[in-house]
Amino acid sequence: MLLMKFFEEKNDFHLTIFLYGDPSSKTLNLNEIKDYLKQNLGDIDVEVRKDFITYLLNSNDIDEFSEELVQCKVRDLSTPKFDIESLPGEIRYEKKLIECPEKKLSGILYDGGRLDVAFQSLIPQEELDFHNVHIVFTNRLFGTFDEKDYRYHARVIICGYPSIISTTGIVEAPAKSKEFYYLKQKYLMLGMEIPHEVIKEKLQGNFIEYDDPRLTEIMKGYVMQSVFYHLIYEPFCEEKNCRLYNAHWQKEVINAQLRDPEFCKKHEKILQDIRTRQIKVKNQ
Numbered sequence: 537m538l539l540m541k542f543f544e545e546k547n548d549f550h551l552t553i554f555l556y557g558d559p560s561s562k563t564l565n566l567n568e569i570k571d572y573l574k575q576n577l578g579d580i581d582v583e584v585r586k587d588f589i590t591y592l593l594n595s596n597d598i599d600e601f602s603e604e605l606v607q608c609k610v611r612d613l614s615t616p617k618f619d620i621e622s623l624p625g626e627i628r629y630e631k632k633l634i635e636c637p638e639k640k641l642s643g644i645l646y647d648g649g650r651l652d653v654a655f656q657s658l659i660p661q662e663e664l665d666f667h668n669v670h671i672v673f674t675n676r677l678f679g680t681f682d683e684k685d686y687r688y689h690a691r692v693i694i695c696g697y698p699s700i701i702s703t704t705g706i707v708e709a710p711a712k713s714k715e716f717y718y719l720k721q722k723y724l725m726l727g728m729e730i731p732h733e734v735i736k737e738k739l740q741g742n743f744i745e746y747d748d749p750r751l752t753e754i755m756k757g758y759v760m761q762s763v764f765y766h767l768i769y770e771p772f773c774e775e776k777n778c779r780l781y782n783a784h785w786q787k788e789v790i791n792a793q794l795r796d797p798e799f800c801k802k803h804e805k806i807l808q809d810i811r812t813r814q815i816k817v818k819n820q
């Protein structure tokens with residue numbers, strides 16, 4: 537609401553967007569995303585920074601922050617439970633990940649909300665206001681707890697301050713086609729992973745792989761979801777063809793992010809209003 541009020545009062549608002557990279561993702565090009573944001577949002581500043589933790593964490597605080605990350609780990613997929621003492625080995629592991637952000641990691645699921653709070657604590661006071669949008673790419677996999685089915689579900693994005701986008705989540709969170717799971721099961725019975733040539737021949741293009749050449753194009757839409765969250769508190773759209781569609785299947789991600797049109801009429805109009813600084817408060 538604060539920013540909406542701000543829009544109402546001042547049409548010449550200024551935004552700076554900070555994009556933090558994920559050095560383990562070889563196909564993620566933040567300079568291309570920077571140009572895309574400028575094209576779509578008009579007169580804004582975009583600064584590309586290296587990975588969020590390396591950029592902002594004071595090296596004296598590395599042990600403490602490593603422990604904070606351990607406290608964000610999901611221990612039980614069916615219960616949010618965080619009063620567990622961190623083991624020295626877990627803290628060492630997090631420290632190693634912080635020191636080598638180019639390392640691919642797997643196997644840990646973090647609670648998205650807690651991770652966001654931990655990340656926010658690193659943003660310096662002078663950059664912590666509504667003029668500054670922080671968008672963090674990470675290879676950490678996070679999820680949110682769903683009260684309806686009492687389970688954690690992996691997510692691609694946590695909209696917050698900062699917004700966090702997972703390059704692992706884009707591969708692991710949206711479900712793949714039934715055919716993929718059928719083939720996976722079939723090869724599992726033979727004690728095998730699906731051979732790469734079978735993936736290529738039968739499933740190519742249907743889902744996003746690690747270091748997918750389409751990653752930058754896909755992530756433009758998730759960055760826009762973060763920006764919409766920041767500006768109007770509505771990151772998602774109901775329209776399946778819009779880049780703001782909250783996709784739960786890989787094929788939906790591909791449809792929303794890689795096929796025309798980019799945005800639905802409503803969001804295209806909002807973008808135009810943002811570019812011309814004509815955005816108005818709808819509800820107080």
Ligand SMILES: [Zn+2]
Pocket residue numbers: 773774775778779780799800801802803
């Ligand atoms: Zn839309």
